[in-house]
Amino acid sequence: MRTVASIRPFRFLHTGDLHLDSAFAGVSAMAPPEVTRVLRDATLSAWQRVVDLALAEGVDFVVVAGDVFEQANRTLLAQIRFRDGLAQLGDSGIRSLVVTGNHDPLSGWEPAVAWPAAAHRFGADEVTAEPIRRDGEEIARVYGISYGVRDVRDNLARRFRREAEPPYAIGLLHANVGSQPGHLAYAPCTLADLRASGMDYWALGHVHKPAILSAADPTVVYCGNPQGRDPGEMEPRGCYVVTVDAAGRAHPTFHPTDVVRWQLLEVAIDALSGEESLVVAIAEAVDLARSAAGRSIVARVALIGHGMLHASLRRGGLLAQVRQLAQERLAGGPTFAWIEALRDETRPMLDSAGVGAPGTFLGELITEAAAARDAVAGAAGDDSGDGRGLAWDEVLDELYAHPRVRRVLDGRRPDSGRVAELLADGERLAVDRLASEP
Numbered sequence: 001m002r003t004v005a006s007i008r009p010f011r012f013l014h015t016g017d018l019h020l021d022s023a024f025a026g027v028s029a030m031a032p033p034e035v036t037r038v039l040r041d042a043t044l045s046a047w048q049r050v051v052d053l054a055l056a057e058g059v060d061f062v063v064v065a066g067d068v069f070e071q072a073n074r075t076l077l078a079q080i081r082f083r084d085g086l087a088q089l090g091d092s093g094i095r096s097l098v099v100t101g102n103h104d105p106l107s108g109w110e111p112a113v114a115w116p117a118a119a120h121r122f123g124a125d126e127v128t129a130e131p132i133r134r135d136g137e138e139i140a141r142v143y144g145i146s147y148g149v150r151d152v153r154d155n156l157a158r159r160f161r162r163e164a165e166p167p168y169a170i171g172l173l174h175a176n177v178g179s180q181p182g183h184l185a186y187a188p189c190t191l192a193d194l195r196a197s198g199m200d201y202w203a204l205g206h207v208h209k210p211a212i213l214s215a216a217d218p219t220v221v222y223c224g225n226p227q228g229r230d231p232g233e234m235e236p237r238g239c240y241v242v243t244v245d246a247a248g249r250a251h252p253t254f255h256p257t258d259v260v261r262w263q264l265l266e267v268a269i270d271a272l273s274g275e276e277s278l279v280v281a282i283a284e285a286v287d288l289a290r291s292a293a294g295r296s297i298v299a300r301v302a303l304i305g306h307g308m309l310h311a312s313l314r315r316g317g318l319l320a321q322v323r324q325l326a327q328e329r330l331a332g333g334p335t336f337a338w339i340e341a342l343r344d345e346t347r348p349m350l351d352s353a354g355v356g357a358p359g360t361f362l363g364e365l366i367t368e369a370a371a372a373r374d375a376v377a378g379a380a381g382d383d384s385g386d387g388r389g390l391a392w393d394e395v396l397d398e399l400y401a402h403p404r405v406r407r408v409l410d411g412r413r414p415d416s417g418r419v420a421e422l423l424a425d426g427e428r429l430a431v432d433r434l435a436s437e438p
Helices: 033-040 042-057 076-091 191-196 275-293 309-313 318-329 361-379 388-401 416-436
Strands: 010-015 061-065 095-099 119-121 128-134 137-144 169-174 201-205 211-214 219-222 238-244 250-256 260-268 296-304 337-344
Touching: 010 042, 010 128, 010 137, 033 042, 042 076, 042 238, 061 137, 061 169, 061 201, 076 095, 076 119, 095 137, 095 169, 191 211, 219 238, 219 250, 260 275, 275 296, 275 309, 275 318, 275 337, 309 318, 318 337, 361 416
Parallel strands: 010 061, 061 095, 095 119, 137 169, 169 201, 201 219, 260 296, 296 337
Antiparallel strands: 010 238, 128 137, 211 219, 238 250
16 A cells, blocks of 8 residues: 555545446336427536535546446447547546446547547556656556456456555456455456555446445545436446545445436235325326435335225226326426336235135135245345245246246246246236136
8 A cells, every 4th residue: 555654635536437428228109398308418518527525525636437438339420429528627637537338449430529628538458557756746646447348357457566666556446356246357457455465445337336345545435327218227326536634545326326316115005095195196206206316216116015006907097097187297497307108017805714815726826925025035035045036036047947838938037026026917917807706
């Protein structure tokens, strides 16, 4: 780590995974023009918010940890918007240091757009270093390496080695540290690899959820992406402004920069008396989420609980009408709230002492359905240790290997979330039909 007793305090901004000019997933053509326009430009607008934040905070430099662009073949719009942001920073004396990732390797095509002099992009052949100076004195040194091609499976972190003279060393890398779940093993490494490098701070990209993996010795941070683009990215998204004090301690502070935020909401029908009250309850829940987020939202709403409305929701077309009426109640205001999907996950009212009692056919079906859901949870990483997850995987293996069944399957195994939805749908269908029989 550092070999000097003290350093000049400084600040920098850590961002990455911009995925500029990429699509906002899951939004149907039913969305009105004012919504689609904001969603289309959301990643570009979030990048501008990052730039504005760096200017407002008066940082000394900005590091960008890969995947600036969505595809190896960058769009002209994305390239120019990124360049313009770098130029704004450079005009205010803020240097930018950039590495590429698996989505935007150096081997990809890019239009001929001149970068500002204050911006530096690292090459892919070896780890190199760029000194950061203030008033002629070096305050930090940034080490980085880009992806030359998309599929980088080497442990790039092991190539980083701190030199003796820099007062503070920052490693800039797009990588999967510790086999982060849900992310491909590009440039895989461990925390031990990062510590061995001698860096004081690791500015990482690749994982879209912001996280501090190590608070000190060294500080290791995933900045996350500035704008969530699908329902799996519903938490606040942004970047970190990092203050380094005279003792060389890093203090990362997260700042949200997302323009639109995904929301997964539940509305219970248990206490609702009718269809109109359901419309009001949905609109109120979505509006409350919009106020709490402090920005526009895209909401997926699940109707849950047991109640008399369950039977009404089975009527063809009613769910679509409820969604439309709730959406109309949300119109107006400086921010929008778009109900992207409304899903019925309700259950009928059952006489627990009658048809749904333990020991009855329906009661046993409900018990087995609950056990199946637990098995799916086990397959998704439940640490109960009872082997149910493994058993469920074996069921899917057998199903997809069956020569007659696989002819009607699309070949792609559903993830645990989709399996849970299918199980819930099957349970509701069975319970509805059995409970309604005389």
